[in-house]
Amino acid sequence: MNFDSFEQPTISIPSNIPCFHASLGTVEWQRAMDELKEIGATFLTLWGSDDRYPDDCDRDRCFSIHAAFLLPEGALVLSHKIDAIANPTYPSLVRAFPAAARLERATHDLLGIASTAPDQRPWHRHDAWPANHYPLRHDNLEPRTTNLKPTPYPFVQVEGDGVHEIAVGPVHAGIIEPGHFRFSVVGEKVIRLEERLGYTHRGIAKHFESATQADGHRIAARVSGDSTVAFAWAYCAALEAITATACPTRATYLRALALEHERLANHLGDLGALGNDAGFAFGLTQFSRLKEDLLRANVETFGARYLFDTIIPGGVAADLSQPAYAHLVYLYRMLDHEATGLRTIYDNHGGLQDRFREAGHLSRDLALQLGAIGLAARASGIAHDLRADHPWAPYDTVATEVVTETSGDVAARVQVRFREIFESLRLCRALLAELSHTSVDATPIKVDLPAARSGRLGIGMIEGWRGPVLIALETGPNGQIRRCHAHDPSWQNWPLLEYAILGNIVPDFPLINKSFNLSYSGQDG
């Protein structure tokens, strides 16, 4: 991969998809952002690291900022060194990639390195720890003061005749994750929405630093519970790439089966909830029943309803039992049949379609501009799916069809889910057929990983049900983790909701919000 703005050629780094890396100076960094924007790169993530290791001679004793992008050739990771002076600063990405804004604010909260962007409000830090405590700095001790008086968060004010604010959250009226929404409305119409998230911040990045490489997948699995398979696989893919370990073929099929089951479970659940939010409780009953059937099949096949810790470094925790094959064949046929019938009912229900169509509209242009990713992007006509664009094992053996819709409204996000269910079921059948060809006893499902050299950076990227999940893993000495950054696609897609809601009425917010169904915990970290 070569770029005009880079002085050095990029080098290949370990990953499950083609991945390249370059270290850039300040001017190069700024030029690179413009060039990447120009060629239509997709912004993936941003993270910082504290490289001021006094005992480590291969370090430059500085901070680093890293940004990852997706291009047709693969992923590109750029690193930029920042001198460890009093107020370390780096050139902001926001002008070229607006999706980086919240990540830059979060990076400042965790590491004390600031971007040059105008918005410097804290993101993860809600005054529960002091402003001068940067958790990811190695020389920072645990804060003593914990009961700080919260300062009010300066939401952007909308002024004018008849404008009033509705504050919602962090505790919501339902079984939902916490987050705050500030609506500015005139009558029923929303003229501005501002999100404030970070309530479920658990210090994931800090926890990784005290974990070993061998058990880091357990933390990755708990970044966002509904995407546990995607995160655990991304972590394992990064570690396996760093140690040049090939996961056994049978284990890759089992991993993909688990990932598709996760996609199915979430899509089924969402379709039910979307029907319910539009006043069609029948949909919730039917789909929640199908989801429960799938989860119960998971118990028989993988030994758990939700597949926490099913994927482990080097392979998977358990193989399918013999009776599972027949059960799964039956399950896929049943789900296919039922989902087809329910789709007809949804499509032909006038009241439901009236709520779905044109609600929460996000045009393709705006989606591209904001850096939309995953399912939400596909519903606005952006055809990206890692399983098809950069297939890793075993997706290189089963061709995946990228599902896109063009209308960009709630109806489109409903249709993408329906069609992805059928595509996912097709993949499940193909994966199951491959699994039934190889004997359970003769094939290993796990290999041991050799020790990883210290200071190696690896990237794991998996297309979860919501979009691409990314793990950037840097190894430390003695099997430790020096830095691990877990990125959920919700980071990019939360800001989409602020635009999709504009001009809609407040009562449509739950429906529009659900059509994106973004993760709070995945974004909060």
Next chain:
Amino acid sequence: MLNTLARMIRTGILTEPWPAAVTVPSAVEALQQDLWKILGRALSIRHVDAGSCNGCELEIHALNNPYYNLEGAGIKFVASPRHADLLLVTGPVSANMEEALRRTYDAIPDPKLVIAVGDCGTCGGIFGTSYATRGSVANVIPVSHTIAGCPPTPAAILGGILQAATVRVGA
């Protein structure tokens, strides 16, 4: 419309018997009667996510599916703590949710029950105590019952809720 009705009839009633915590055949009816006697209405639950990974939420959601049919036992989730008898809390209590959790707890009228759901809520789980988490629900508000598991199954959550309600009603 006919298609929808036909599907409803074909699906039938899927609700299953209650879990082991209330095995006596008439236990559900007895519980309903007790709830009625004490409260004069359904048992109302408020849920607060205090830093969960959303795994526990998925399983709490499942309680409302037709197999478990929580509302069938006269137990329902409510939108306001002011309407609640029981608080269901998940997560290792993130520092950012500590204040909101306390306020929700304070807003529930006495007498109130608190159940910590999941390994995180019970003992901090994989996250424990750090700059960002308080370690367990009991470190922040008084907890009457705990339901372990990562995440606990709907049957376990249902069993825990029924047990807490029965003890409360019986007390």
